[in-house]
Amino acid sequence: MADEPLDNIVWHCLTGLHARFASGTATIRRFARGFSPIIGFADFARPDLDVLAPYCDAGEHFYCIAWPGPVASGWALTADAPGLQLVWDAPTPPADDASAAVRLQARDVPAMQALVALTQPGPFAARTIELGEYYGVFDDGRLVAMAGERMGVGAFREISGVCTHPGFQGRGHARRLIEKLVRLQLARGQTPFLHVMADNHNAHRLYQRMGFRLRSQMMLRVIERMA
DSSP states (O other), X not given: OOSSGGGGHHHHHHTTTTGGGEEEOSSEEEEOTTSOOBEEESOTTOOOHHHHGGGSOTTOEEEEEOOSSOOOTTEEEEEEEEEEEEEEOSXXXXXXXXXXXXXXXXXXXXXXXXXXXXXXXXXXXXXXXXXSOEEEEEETTEXXXXXXXXXXXXXXXXXXXXXXXXXXXXXXXXXXXXXXXXXXXXXXTOEEEEEEETTOHHHHHHHHHHTEEEEEEEEEEEEEEOO
């Protein structure tokens, strides 16, 4: 088992902060249907996928931290890729009075899903907005950038869903949205953290320049529940 909460963040979140949004058993849980399709294990050495099957639909794809060994019968491996976990390690960013960020609401979910479909920042679903505060930038009524909060354990709170429309990149939207969330979390006494794919070098460099430090590398896995 993982010794530190952030080493097994999904499990600690699904049995703690977001337990009310979880489905599963005492050894394996998923975010309920309608939320980000993510699975957590009590013990990586024993990923009890068989017992999770009744809580899944055929064809559903899930994200999880990889375990040693193959997937169980009835499941298919879609992808394995290295990811990075970074934790905030810097002073509070200065206030940004020029920020155009606004708090996103349920009515904005279709626009959020359209932006996610275009930019592919990671797992996101219609009810993911319920997991924390999300902020966005609009241009002529169109959502062009967003970022928000997802998992958490103890004093640690994740920043997630960071994405910018390709036509609006290079304008600092992602940085300003992340800094807004960092200020909010630090004011609550929380420590911000985030995840990024290891091959997303531009995002990794941005996060490190902002004040995030690399905490760990992990293998991330995408699996599919077969019919």
